Amino acid sequence: EAYEAGEHASYMRKEMLEQPEAARRVVSGRLDKRFATAHLGGLNLDARETREIQRVKVLGCGSAYYVGQMGALLIEELARIPADAEAASEFRYRDPVIEPDTLYVAVSQSGETIDTLLAVQEVRRKGGRCIGLVNVVGSAIARECDGGLYLHAGPEVAVASTKALTTMFLGFALLALQLGRVRDLSIADGRRLIAGLEALPEQVEAVLAQEDALAETARELAKAESLFFVGRVRGFPVAREGAQKFKEISYRHAEAYQTSELKHGPLALISPAVPTVAIVPDDELTDRNVGALHEIAARGGPLVVVTHEGLDLGGLPATRIDVPRNEKELDPILLTIPLQVLAYHAALHLGHDIDKPRNLAKSVTVE
Numbered sequence: 001e002a003y004e005a006g007e008h009a010s011y012m013r014k015e016m017l018e019q020p021e022a023a024r025r026v027v028s029g030r031l032d033k034r035f036a037t038a039h040l041g042g043l044n045l046d047a048r049e050t051r052e053i054q055r056v057k058v059l060g061c062g063s064a065y066y067v068g069q070m071g072a073l074l075i076e077e078l079a080r081i082p083a084d085a086e087a088a089s090e091f092r093y094r095d096p097v098i099e100p101d102t103l104y105v106a107v108s109q110s111g112e113t114i115d116t117l118l119a120v121q122e123v124r125r126k127g128g129r130c131i132g133l134v135n136v137v138g139s140a141i142a143r144e145c146d147g148g149l150y151l152h153a154g155p156e157v158a159v160a161s162t163k164a165l166t167t168m169f170l171g172f173a174l175l176a177l178q179l180g181r182v183r184d185l186s187i188a189d190g191r192r193l194i195a196g197l198e199a200l201p202e203q204v205e206a207v208l209a210q211e212d213a214l215a216e217t218a219r220e221l222a223k224a225e226s227l228f229f230v231g232r233v234r235g236f237p238v239a240r241e242g243a244q245k246f247k248e249i250s251y252r253h254a255e256a257y258q259t260s261e262l263k264h265g266p267l268a269l270i271s272p273a274v275p276t277v278a279i280v281p282d283d284e285l286t287d288r289n290v291g292a293l294h295e296i297a298a299r300g301g302p303l304v305v306v307t308h309e310g311l312d313l314g315g316l317p318a319t320r321i322d323v324p325r326n327e328k329e330l331d332p333i334l335l336t337i338p339l340q341v342l343a344y345h346a347a348l349h350l351g352h353d354i355d356k357p358r359n360l361a362k363s364v365t366v367e
């Protein structure tokens with residue numbers, strides 16, 4: 001069956017709207033309510049090997065790297081294994097030490113990104129084990145890995161990735177759940193996560209339904225030549241992905257920062273001409289986040305805050321974008337969806353080619 005944009009103005013819009021379905025597909029048949037875990041048979045990891053993992057290293061490029069950061073946090077939180085993400089494009093150039101008890105995870109929509117493929121080869125050449133979170137079945141990265149899981153996002157045509165990223169995040173949630181349950185994650189926490197994963201597709205739909213209000217905010221943001229995207233801990237990769245999407249298709253300078261780092265430099269750039277999009281979930285950092293954003297407001301910086309429904313932002317002067325509440329570990333993906341819609345409408349307003357932004361290719365297969 002041909003995959004076409006159809007009645008949608010662009011593939012990107014079609015693919016954004018397909019996210020609830022893609023989110024259902026990636027978890028479908030992989031959740032086990034009885035044992036409150038996930039079953040990812042293709043990982044080729046038994047219980048003993050899972051218990052022996054000392055570290056997880058996620059490798060990906062661009063947005064896949066940012067979702068990899070979200071994934072590493074999920075693994076560390078749920079499975080209590082030290083985990084981090086690294087740009088696959090840098091990895092092999094530092095002659096990395098490959099540890100036999102580290103689980104390497106390559107993440108890629110296309111499965112053909114040369115930097116990610118070469119990073120996987122570097123791991124395997126030095127005797128490491130690498131699994132893949134890949135969308136395209138039978139692609140080079142999928143074939144090169146020792147095992148993994150397919151994302152089932154369906155075809156993605158727009159250069160700006162949306163639904164593939166959502167399935168990557170959920171793939172990491174499944175992986176973290178399975179690793180966690182073999183190790184120390186309680187059955188109650190497993191059940192809590194499964195309920196969250198099941199509730200998520202409808203919540204994604206609810207965020208996408210705010211498109212008209214988001215379009216209005218996007219038109220305001222599109223006026224600025226330069227923007228900041230800020231967040232902390234779970235919110236930081238969300239900010240990175242938000243800035244990435246915005247610059248890819250709107251061609252505006254968008255820079256991501258940890259909210260906590262603003263006072264160490266970038267605050268000097270805040271002015272009425274430089275808006276900030278801030279990620280402020282309802283979590284243990286809310287008060288600190290709001291405090292830092294008051295510093296921006298005091299300097300006349302316009303604020304757009306992506307936050308949770310009903311959260312009191314203490315009189316902060318900001319345009320507010322609310323997302324539904326789920327389990328805190330799953331927050332990043334719900335906080336990311338409105339940023340896709342903002343980037344899309346900013347680019348549309350500026351009259352850019354949404355699906356084929358200048359200078360970029362859908363998959364980067366040469367160095």
Ligand code: AGP
Nearest residue numbers: 062063064108109110113160161
């Ligand atoms: C995402 O919007 C970008 N177009 C880009 O960063 C992309 O995620 C990156 O090139 C990795 O591609 P992959 O997932 O196909 O490996």
